[in-house]
Amino acid sequence: MNDVISAAWGExxxxxxxxxxxxxxxxxxxxxxxxxxxxxxxxxxxNGAIKGRGSTRVIAGGSVFEKGGVNTSVAxxxxxxxxxxxxxxxxxxxxxxxxxxxxxxxxLNPYAPTAHCNYRYFEARTAEGQTAAWWFGGGADLTPYYxxxxxxxxxxxxxxxACDKHDPAFYPAFKAWCDEYFYLxxxxxxxxxxxxxxxxxxxxxxxxxxxxxxxALPKSFSELLAFSSDAAQAxxxxxxxxxxxxxxxxxxxxxxxxxxxxxxxxxxxxLIYDRGTIFGLQSGGRVESILMSLPALVRxxxxxxxxxxxxxxxLASYLVPRDWFATDPFAS
Amino acid sequence: MNDVISAAWGExxxxxxxxxxxxxxxxxxxxxxxxxxxxxxxxxxxNGAIKGRGSTRVIAGGSVFEKGGVNTSVAxxxxxxxxxxxxxxxxxxxxxxxxxxxxxxxxLNPYAPTAHCNYRYFEARTAEGQTAAWWFGGGADLTPYYxxxxxxxxxxxxxxxACDKHDPAFYPAFKAWCDEYFYLxxxxxxxxxxxxxxxxxxxxxxxxxxxxxxxALPKSFSELLAFSSDAAQAxxxxxxxxxxxxxxxxxxxxxxxxxxxxxxxxxxxxLIYDRGTIFGLQSGGRVESILMSLPALVRxxxxxxxxxxxxxxxLASYLVPRDWFATDPFAS
Numbered sequence: 001m002n003d004v005i006s007a008a009w010g011e012x013x014x015x016x017x018x019x020x021x022x023x024x025x026x027x028x029x030x031x032x033x034x035x036x037x038x039x040x041x042x043x044x045x046x047n048g049a050i051k052g053r054g055s056t057r058v059i060a061g062g063s064v065f066e067k068g069g070v071n072t073s074v075a076x077x078x079x080x081x082x083x084x085x086x087x088x089x090x091x092x093x094x095x096x097x098x099x100x101x102x103x104x105x106x107x108l109n110p111y112a113p114t115a116h117c118n119y120r121y122f123e124a125r126t127a128e129g130q131t132a133a134w135w136f137g138g139g140a141d142l143t144p145y146y147x148x149x150x151x152x153x154x155x156x157x158x159x160x161x162a163c164d165k166h167d168p169a170f171y172p173a174f175k176a177w178c179d180e181y182f183y184l185x186x187x188x189x190x191x192x193x194x195x196x197x198x199x200x201x202x203x204x205x206x207x208x209x210x211x212x213x214x215x216a217l218p219k220s221f222s223e224l225l226a227f228s229s230d231a232a233q234a235x236x237x238x239x240x241x242x243x244x245x246x247x248x249x250x251x252x253x254x255x256x257x258x259x260x261x262x263x264x265x266x267x268x269x270x271l272i273y274d275r276g277t278i279f280g281l282q283s284g285g286r287v288e289s290i291l292m293s294l295p296a297l298v299r300x301x302x303x304x305x306x307x308x309x310x311x312x313x314x315l316a317s318y319l320v321p322r323d324w325f326a327t328d329p330f331a332s
Numbered sequence: 333m334n335d336v337i338s339a340a341w342g343e344x345x346x347x348x349x350x351x352x353x354x355x356x357x358x359x360x361x362x363x364x365x366x367x368x369x370x371x372x373x374x375x376x377x378x379n380g381a382i383k384g385r386g387s388t389r390v391i392a393g394g395s396v397f398e399k400g401g402v403n404t405s406v407a408x409x410x411x412x413x414x415x416x417x418x419x420x421x422x423x424x425x426x427x428x429x430x431x432x433x434x435x436x437x438x439x440l441n442p443y444a445p446t447a448h449c450n451y452r453y454f455e456a457r458t459a460e461g462q463t464a465a466w467w468f469g470g471g472a473d474l475t476p477y478y479x480x481x482x483x484x485x486x487x488x489x490x491x492x493x494a495c496d497k498h499d500p501a502f503y504p505a506f507k508a509w510c511d512e513y514f515y516l517x518x519x520x521x522x523x524x525x526x527x528x529x530x531x532x533x534x535x536x537x538x539x540x541x542x543x544x545x546x547x548a549l550p551k552s553f554s555e556l557l558a559f560s561s562d563a564a565q566a567x568x569x570x571x572x573x574x575x576x577x578x579x580x581x582x583x584x585x586x587x588x589x590x591x592x593x594x595x596x597x598x599x600x601x602x603l604i605y606d607r608g609t610i611f612g613l614q615s616g617g618r619v620e621s622i623l624m625s626l627p628a629l630v631r632x633x634x635x636x637x638x639x640x641x642x643x644x645x646x647l648a649s650y651l652v653p654r655d656w657f658a659t660d661p662f663a664s
Contacts, residue, residue: 039635058634069634186613264626271603272613281518281604294596294632301628302390302401303371303620 003051003076004129008221009097012121015225016072016101017055019119019232023070023103024057026236030244034062036070041286043075049284050075056289060296064247066108069292073285074099080124081282083275087208088200094124094132101232102276104293105239110259111246113144113151113192114266116293117235118276119228135206136224137199139174140235141182142242143192143266145259146311147318149329151242152193156324158238159196162230166223173206173213174198179321184269189319191269196231258312260299267298335383335408336461340553341429344453347557348404348433349387351451351564355402355435356389358568362576366394368402373618375407381616382407388621392628396579398440401624405617406431412456413614415607419540420532426456426464433564434608436625437571442591443578445476445483445524446598448625449567450608451560468556469531471506472567473514474574475524475598477591478643479650481661483574484525488656490570491528494562498555505538505545506530511653516601521651523601528563590644592631599630 024036036057045051052075059068076097085092100120107114117140124132142155156175163170174196182191198206201224205214270277270293280290306312322329356368368389377383384407391400408429417424432452439446449472456464474487488507495502506528514523530538533556537546602609602625612622638644654661 037634056634060634067632067634186619260629267599267630268603268623271600287518288635291600291632292634296632297592298599298630298632299628300399300623300626300630302369302388302392302399302624 003095003097006097006123006131008134009074009099009121009123011221012225013074013099015229016074016099016119016121019101019229020055020057020070020072022232022236023101023117026240027059027065027068027070027105030240030247031059031062031064034059034065041289043286045077045284047284050077050286052076054286054289056286056292058292062108064107064109064112064243066106067292067296068103068105069289070101070103071289071292072099072101073289075285077283081279083278083282087210088124088133090209091124091132094126096125097123102293103235105243106263106295107243107247109247109249110145110251110255111249112243113142113147113239113246114263114295115142115155115235115239116140117195117232117239119232121225121228133202134221135200135202136228137201138228138231139178139181139195139197140231140238141178141192141195141197142239143262144318145262145315146255147193147315149324151245152318152324154242155193155195155238158234159231162227162234163196165230166227167215167219169213169215170198170227171196176321181275182269184265184273186272187265187268189265189316190321191266191319193318193324194321201227257299258306260297261301261304262315263295263298264300267294270294335427335429338429338455338463340466341406341431341453341455343553344431344557345406347561348406348431348451348453351433351561352387352389352402352404354564354568355433355449358572359391359397359400359402359437362572362579363391363394363396366391366397373621375618377408377616379616382409382618384408386618386621388618388624390624394440396439396441396444396575398438399624399628400435400437401621402433402435403621403624404431404433405621407617409615413611415610415614419542420456420465422541423456423464426458428457429455434625435567437575438595438627439575439579441579441581442477442583442587443581444575445474445479445571445578446595446627447474447487447567447571448472449527449564451564453557453560465534466553467532467534468560469533470560470563471510471513471527471529472563472570473510473524473527473529474571475594476650477594477647478587479525479647481656483577484650484656486574487525487527487570490566491563494559494566495528497562498559499547499551501545501547502530502559503528508653513607514601516597516605518604519597519600521597521648522653523598523651525650525656526653533559589631590638592629593633593636594647595627595630596632599626602626 039056042053054073078095102118119138123134178194178197371388374385386405410427434450451470492503510526510529
């Protein structure tokens with residue numbers, strides 16, 4: 001009873017599959033030396049594993065993309081994971097169904113940024129199969145190694161346009177939320193230059209139970225599904241042109257080593273803080289699909305810091321929340 | 333008042349420093365191409381950072397040791413971290429002092445195993461500076477890439493002898509605890525072939541409040557400090573001969589790539605599960621010293637599995653808790 005396909009879940013499933021196709025197509029257009037390998041999976045949900053199916057699409061060893069994954073997952077569970085109940089205590093005891101797509105792209109060239117996005121539809125269901133709540137979550141963020149302000153603005157501008165099309169409150173709120181979410185507390189720096197992040201977006205507003213922003217006018221499921229789709233298109237338009245611009249720039253061992261070191265911070269974020277990773281591992285998700293977000297090659301060195309004044313040292317000033325559209329974002 | 337040097341804390345500090353010297357000396361004897369770099373630090377404890385001092389000793393880029401760290405830390409805090417209070421709820425509201433040494437060694441040669449050990453003395457103190465509880469914690473574990481049963485037995489035998497010298501109950505209990513602790517739930521495998529792990533070892537017994545094994549006869553602080561020292565010597569005797577045996581064996585790209593992939597599991601354990609890492613990050617510890625445990629170079633690949641029957645596939649049968657001294661440990 002808990003995993004009957006509702007109209008909403010069915011539509012959301014189609015949308016995340018369509019997003020997957022669009023993102024894989026955009027990436028494939030840039031890559032001559034590798035192809036996405038498709039790994040369709042289905043899990044009956046035994047032994048604590050999640051029940052569902054998905055399509056994991058991985059590209060690796062390319063001349064443009066060192067490793068990238070574009071995964072859909074359509075799954076159900078009889079128990080919400082603790083990390084979610086902590087934010088929505090009123091849903092204790094519910095099961096859930098979810099349809100989501102999750103994307104992480106690690107280009108080979110250190111001048112090309114890493115990027116991530118994900119979009120998901122979620123329904124909490126009572127033991128009798130009634131929908132207790134539904135919402136959308138998602139976002140996109142950019143993690144450059146050698147950042148350029150114009151690139152950062154290009155990425156954010158695409159997200160901002162997609163947001164503004166649906167609600168002027170979205171971009172400022174979701175941009176701030178992204179800066180807060182993708183933050184490595186122990187390193188006192190953001191994961192990258194941000195983007196947008198949102199969760200618990202339903203007809204009445206967005207945000208956790210304890211910290212919720214209501215809409216002036218209610219929004220429909222269809223409108224919010226269209227927003228997910230537009231935000232995903234903004235990822236395609238905002239990110240892949242940056243890859244195209246930088247993927248073939250000459251670089252040396254110095255840039256490669258800096259990239260590998262910085263990827264260590266990406267791993268630290270994903271394994272220590274990332275809600276999606278923790279949710280996935282807690283709810284018996286498919287380990288290989290969850291951890292496809294980790295880069296192909298990573299380096300850790302003791303207390304290695306860029307030389308003051310170097311190009312590598314510049315990155316630090318980008319890892320602080322800023323208004324990228326200000327005349328001089330670095331003024332304060 | 334909270335960080336007055338007690339006789340016990342002072343003695344424990346001397347012991348962890350002595351252990352550091354012994355381990356660095358043993359490693360240095362095997363390495364011709366790199367030296368330990370000493371980074372002594374002191375922190376006044378401002379801005380949520382831990383108050384204390386320590387000596388971080390790192391060896392990197394050697395022909396035998398790709399990366400290794402041997403760190404002491406002598407620190408105090410006004411508040412026990414949540415992860416510890418969860419196990420010892422009666423100590424809520426206490427501060428603490430600690431003296432510890434923590435060691436992780438990643439040899440370059442894939443045939444030489446990675447190893448870890450740590451030994452610490454801990455005092456929980458009331459706001460008035462009274463000792464509310466004290467205990468020892470520690471352990472050592474071995475993580476081979478291409479395991480040999482005789483190596484595993486050599487490592488365990490050294491630990492077993494050190495344990496048996498102090499209490500016949502130690503080795504069986506601490507061996508089982510190690511297997512339980514160094515377990516990657518999401519991978520359904522142990523981190524390596526184990527060793528020993530113990531915590532909350534005080535005059536009356538060992539184990540968390542809820543799950544405690546009392547001693548038949550009480551032990552003194554001095555005896556337990558001597559046990560820490562003997563266990564550390566067992567690490568030296570049990571581990572470095574294995575490095576010596578394998579550090580110069582010929583290997584190729586295949587072995588190197590398998591080693592880098594398996595190191596990914598090491599990173600996953602340390603960032604997702606390790607109590608010491610979580611304690612350190614939660615209590616404002618020195619990030620670079622805590623994360624020196626991470627390997628120099630690590631690889632992640634989507635769903636890469638060793639060919640059945642290969643030398644690499646053999647590892648899996650070692651990543652299950654076993655009695656290594658049984659006639660055939662793999663019989664069941």
